[in-house]
Amino acid sequence: xxVADNATAPTYTIGECARRSGFTMDTLRYYERIGLIxxxxxxxxxxxxxxxxxxxxxxxxxxxxxxxxxxEQMARFADLVREGDHTIPERIRLLEEHRxxxxxxxxxxxxxxxxxxxxxDYYRSV
Amino acid sequence: xxVADNATAPTYTIGECARRSGFTMDTLRYYERIGLIxxxxxxxxxxxxxxxxxxxxxxxxxxxxxxxxxxEQMARFADLVREGDHTIPERIRLLEEHRxxxxxxxxxxxxxxxxxxxxxDYYRSV
DNA sequence: CTAGGACTTGGAGTGGACTCCAACGCAAAC
DNA sequence: GTTTGCGTTGGAGTCCACTCCAAGTCCTAG
Numbered sequence: 001x002x003v004a005d006n007a008t009a010p011t012y013t014i015g016e017c018a019r020r021s022g023f024t025m026d027t028l029r030y031y032e033r034i035g036l037i038x039x040x041x042x043x044x045x046x047x048x049x050x051x052x053x054x055x056x057x058x059x060x061x062x063x064x065x066x067x068x069x070x071x072e073q074m075a076r077f078a079d080l081v082r083e084g085d086h087t088i089p090e091r092i093r094l095l096e097e098h099r100x101x102x103x104x105x106x107x108x109x110x111x112x113x114x115x116x117x118x119x120x121d122y123y124r125s126v
Numbered sequence: 127x128x129v130a131d132n133a134t135a136p137t138y139t140i141g142e143c144a145r146r147s148g149f150t151m152d153t154l155r156y157y158e159r160i161g162l163i164x165x166x167x168x169x170x171x172x173x174x175x176x177x178x179x180x181x182x183x184x185x186x187x188x189x190x191x192x193x194x195x196x197x198e199q200m201a202r203f204a205d206l207v208r209e210g211d212h213t214i215p216e217r218i219r220l221l222e223e224h225r226x227x228x229x230x231x232x233x234x235x236x237x238x239x240x241x242x243x244x245x246x247d248y249y250r251s252v
Numbered sequence: 253c254t255a256g257g258a259c260t261t262g263g264a265g266t267g268g269a270c271t272c273c274a275a276c277g278c279a280a281a282c
Numbered sequence: 283g284t285t286t287g288c289g290t291t292g293g294a295g296t297c298c299a300c301t302c303c304a305a306g307t308c309c310t311a312g
Contacts (some may be wrong), residue, residue, distance in 0.1 A: 047289055063238045088249050088252055091244055091260070098242065102235055102239045112228070113229065119221055153299085171260090
């Protein structure tokens with residue numbers, strides 16, 4: 001459910017954030033715990049309230065995770081972001097390196113997909 | 127090292143088979159144990175001797191594994207192969223289903239690769 | 253014949269990434 | 283104002299796919 005602090009800045013409970021980000025609530029708490037997400041704002045009684053900025057960051061994390069980046073490297077990236085703009089060259093390097101890994105993975109998948117197709121064709125011909 | 131039983135049928139020790147298949151020796155033993163590989167032929171003293179047919183099967187397994195098929199499903203496939211030719215339609219179904227999964231994975235990777243590229247471009251523009 | 257490397261086993265341990273739990277507090281709806 | 287359900291915590295547990303270990307045997311090069 002959406003919870004508004006004021007007229008202009010929507011915030012989200014962890015459940016809503018889970019729904020929107022595609023992570024489970026447990027994963028969100030886990031990510032916060034290990035420093036992948038900055039400490040999330042809380043209500044007076046301690047409940048988390050995620051912002052749109054949090055959700056955007058989570059979108060980036062999801063992209064990195066789903067392309068196979070290990071949590072440790074995501075943590076490194078999160079650290080760089082926290083350290084400020086002077087780390088941008090390093091962030092670029094990290095992302096470029098990751099992109100190469102993704103490209104290799106895709107090429108490997110494509111080749112193996114073809115092998116599978118060949119296998120299917122063979123079975124069809126039997 | 128290659129060990130020849132006779133002039134026509136080369137066989138391989140587990141170490142050589144590991145080198146050729148890309149699996150570790152431990153993984154080969156593990157796969158045999160859980161039934162992904164048929165019981166491998168042995169020397170009189172109990173050492174494994176893999177054949178070219180074993181290596182070919184391992185190539186298939188490697189392809190399935192590297193495209194993300196869970197061990198359990200590979201075991202199902204291995205069972206079908208053992209059951210004989212009447213399971214070919216079922217094997218085709220299994221492989222086609224898997225190919226769909228691989229295609230989806232590739233599409234997802236491609237989309238996320240683009241997102242990463244956009245991020246890199248953004249950082250370059252800052 | 254002997255050294256050193258490759259192989260054997262059953263079973264325990266690892267690593268990564270969550271995922272679940274209990275016991276509790278807080279919120280929203282009626 | 284009570285029920286239903288969402289949220290909190292620290293810590294333990296799970297899952298997958300290996301990976302390692304110890305203690306022993308086997309093989310081959312010199």
